[in-house]
Amino acid sequence: xxxxxxxxxxxxxxxxxxxxxxxAGVSSSFGILLILIAGAPVLAMSNGGVGPHLxxxxxxxxxxxxxxxxxxxxxxAFSIFQGIAFAAAFPLFWVLxxxxxxxxxxxxxxxxxxxxxxxxxxxxxxxTIDLGTSVRSLFGYVTLLCLCFATAVLxxxxxxxxxxxxxxxxxxxxxxxxxxxxxxxxxxxPSDVYSDPLVAFVALGSILNAVFVIRIVERHRTRRPRQDLxxxxxxxxxxxxxxSICVASLIFAAALNILFAVGFGFxxxxxxxxxxxxxxxxxxxxxxxxxxxxxxxxxxxxxxESSPAINPVVRFAGVDLAKASxxxxxxxxxxxxxxxxxxxxxxxLVYRDIDGLPxxxxxxxxxxxxxxxxxLGFLFASICLVWLFVVLFRGAITRRRDAFYAVxxxxxxxTGFSEAFCDASFTDPSVQMLLAIILGLGLAxxxxxxxx
Numbered sequence: 001x002x003x004x005x006x007x008x009x010x011x012x013x014x015x016x017x018x019x020x021x022x023x024a025g026v027s028s029s030f031g032i033l034l035i036l037i038a039g040a041p042v043l044a045m046s047n048g049g050v051g052p053h054l055x056x057x058x059x060x061x062x063x064x065x066x067x068x069x070x071x072x073x074x075x076x077a078f079s080i081f082q083g084i085a086f087a088a089a090f091p092l093f094w095v096l097x098x099x100x101x102x103x104x105x106x107x108x109x110x111x112x113x114x115x116x117x118x119x120x121x122x123x124x125x126x127x128t129i130d131l132g133t134s135v136r137s138l139f140g141y142v143t144l145l146c147l148c149f150a151t152a153v154l155x156x157x158x159x160x161x162x163x164x165x166x167x168x169x170x171x172x173x174x175x176x177x178x179x180x181x182x183x184x185x186x187x188x189x190p191s192d193v194y195s196d197p198l199v200a201f202v203a204l205g206s207i208l209n210a211v212f213v214i215r216i217v218e219r220h221r222t223r224r225p226r227q228d229l230x231x232x233x234x235x236x237x238x239x240x241x242x243x244s245i246c247v248a249s250l251i252f253a254a255a256l257n258i259l260f261a262v263g264f265g266f267x268x269x270x271x272x273x274x275x276x277x278x279x280x281x282x283x284x285x286x287x288x289x290x291x292x293x294x295x296x297x298x299x300x301x302x303x304x305e306s307s308p309a310i311n312p313v314v315r316f317a318g319v320d321l322a323k324a325s326x327x328x329x330x331x332x333x334x335x336x337x338x339x340x341x342x343x344x345x346x347x348x349l350v351y352r353d354i355d356g357l358p359x360x361x362x363x364x365x366x367x368x369x370x371x372x373x374x375x376l377g378f379l380f381a382s383i384c385l386v387w388l389f390v391v392l393f394r395g396a397i398t399r400r401r402d403a404f405y406a407v408x409x410x411x412x413x414x415t416g417f418s419e420a421f422c423d424a425s426f427t428d429p430s431v432q433m434l435l436a437i438i439l440g441l442g443l444a445x446x447x448x449x450x451x452x
Contacts, residue, residue, distance in 0.1 A: 029065035030154050030163075032058050036147070037167045037437060041175055044197040044430035052429050056143045062150045069153050077153045080443050084391055087384035088145060091341075094377045095138045098127040098340050128340025129347055137342035140429065144436045151440025161405060162215075164441050168434070169212050172205025173242040176249035199254050200425035202246050204412050204434065207265045209242030211408035214269070218404065257316045257422045260299060265415035267292050272396055272407040285397075316421040317364045326357035327367055338374025344427075347371060361427075365420035368427050388439070389413050395446025402445045409442020 036058060043051045066074065081088060128134040155161040179198045216235045250259055271292050275285045307315050311328045330351050339347045344367075345360040352358065362368035369378045389410050396406035416426055416435055425431050 026065060026069050026154065029062040029069075029150060030160055032062045032065075033151060033154060033164065033437070034167050036433060037164070038171055040171060040201065040430045040434050041178070041198075043433065044201075044428060046430075052140065055429065055433060056139065059143050059147045059150070063146055066150055066153055073153050073156045076156060076447060077149060077444070080152060080446060081149060084388055084443075087387050090380055090384050091141050092138070092145075094373065094380070095134060095141065095341050098338065099131060099134045099138065101126055127337050128343055129350075130340055130343040130345075133342040133346065134340040140342075140432075144432055147433065148436040148440040148443070151437050152444040155405075155441045155444040158402065161402070161441060161445060164437070165208065165212060165215070165405065165408075168438065168441075169205065169209045169239070169242050172201050172208060173245050175201040176205055176246040180245075180249040180252050196423045196425035197428045197431050199250070199258055199423060200416070200419060200428070200431040201434065202249050202254070203258060203262050203265075203415055203419055204438065206243060206246040206250065206262050207269070207411045207415055208408060208438070209239055209246060210266065210269060211404045211411070213239035213243065214273070214404045218401075222401075255318050255422060257303065257318065258419060260303065261415050261418035261422060263299075264296050264418050265411040267296060268393075268411040268414045269407055272393070272403075272410075275397060276403065313366055313370065313421075314363045317423060319363055322355070323357060323359075323363060326351065326353070327363050330358060330371055331367070334370055334375060336374050336376040338370075338372050338377050341372045343372055344368050362424045364422060365424050365426040368424060369420070385413065385417060392439075392442050392446065395443075399445065399447075405445035406442045409438050412438050412442075 036055070043055060046052065151164070155164055175198055179195070179202055213236065216232065216239055220232045247262070250262060271285075271289055274280065274288055280288060304312070304315060310319070310321065310324045311331070313331060314324050314327055330347065344362050348358045348360050362371075369381065373381055392406045392410035392413065396403040396410060399406065412435065420426050426435070
């Protein structure tokens with residue numbers, strides 16, 4: 001906790017000193033953004049306590065200061081979000097559909113009505129099985145969307161964008177050290193689920209530190225006559241150390257499938273570098289991308305055949321047959337409209353047997369998504385993620401300068417979606433918060449200053 005507060009204060013002071021004409025509201029909002037980044041590990045430890053509520057309050061305070069931002073920056077942020085309007089609005093529409101009192105035949109499971117007495121809540125009248133949790137998920141998503149937009153506004157300034165990237169790299173590197181030294185932290189949170197957010201932090205940190213190194217090299221190449229060589233070497237060593245610490249921590253304490261997920265993110269960065277530095281034409285770039293995608297799919301196919309007895313949806317989660325079978329019972333009853341976003345703990349009570357399976361936490365994020373969002377909702381949500389990736393990667397290619405922010409966000413999106421098959425880390429509010437900040441940072445830099 002002390003480490004996070006010290007880091008946030010230091011970064012906030014350094015960012016304010018780098019601006020020639022700081023605006024009080026913008027500076028306060030940016031300071032809150034840095035506090036959120038530094039406090040991500042603390043939020044991960046809250047285990048559903050006051051942490052998420054404090055997070056919502058801080059985001060609300062950030063939004064209060066945004067009207068004082070330059071109008072051009074706010075207007076550009078709105079323009080950027082217009083390109084992803086459907087992807088941003090769909091989760092909001094879907095959760096509203098699940099919580100509204102609708103009487104639609106065929107969207108409710110008969111077993112839910114039989115279990116109404118056990119859950120202590122009438123299930124008729126809305127799709128979700130746990131109305132309270134789904135409503136909280138709705139407010140949580142609105143908070144994440146506001147955070148992403150606020151980050152996109154605040155990160156258009158290059159000095160602030162650099163500070164946000166440095167803060168992300170620093171906190172994830174510290175987390176990697178913590179995770180390597182104390183991989184088993186069951187005493188902090190029940191069921192050892194605290195390790196899942198830490199794994200996600202370190203996985204994203206590996207990509208972000210690599211992007212930080214690319215930024216340092218690019219800046220040195222474009223500003224070579226004016227840059228101190230010793231400062232360049234120091235920054236390069238710091239970024240390389242961050243990548244090494246994160247990757248070494250994953251090798252030491254994470255599952256092999258997590259390493260493959262990070263590898264897919266690195267492959268995304270490598271494809272961008274090939275296109276950017278070699279000046280590949282459009283169709284050549286498409287061929288290179290398809291080739292890398294084919295290699296990644298081949299790796300997935302090999303890993304997929306390693307545990308043929310395990311349900312395909314949880315095959316990469318590294319669980320035993322009993323846990324996989326308990327989850328398979330739930331998946332067999334999955335509907336098109338789902339049981340309600342965030343309702344997995346309530347739904348697991350319906351299917352729990354004498355052995356206590358399934359547990360109240362999902363085996364991976366995909367299981368939680370399929371059951372909560374439903375087959376149709378999960379399909380549309382996946383399409384939204386693909387579209388968001390296209391926007392980020394296309395923005396990175398069209399940028400000549402600062403393109404590494406957008407490609408870093410795209411690579412983190414690839415790593416996050418791949419890791420969703422391995423664990424349930426992306427159901428944690430702290431990981432969702434960090435990813436929202438990363439996406440906001442990347443979206444802010446998808447448009448060049450000349451185009452602005």
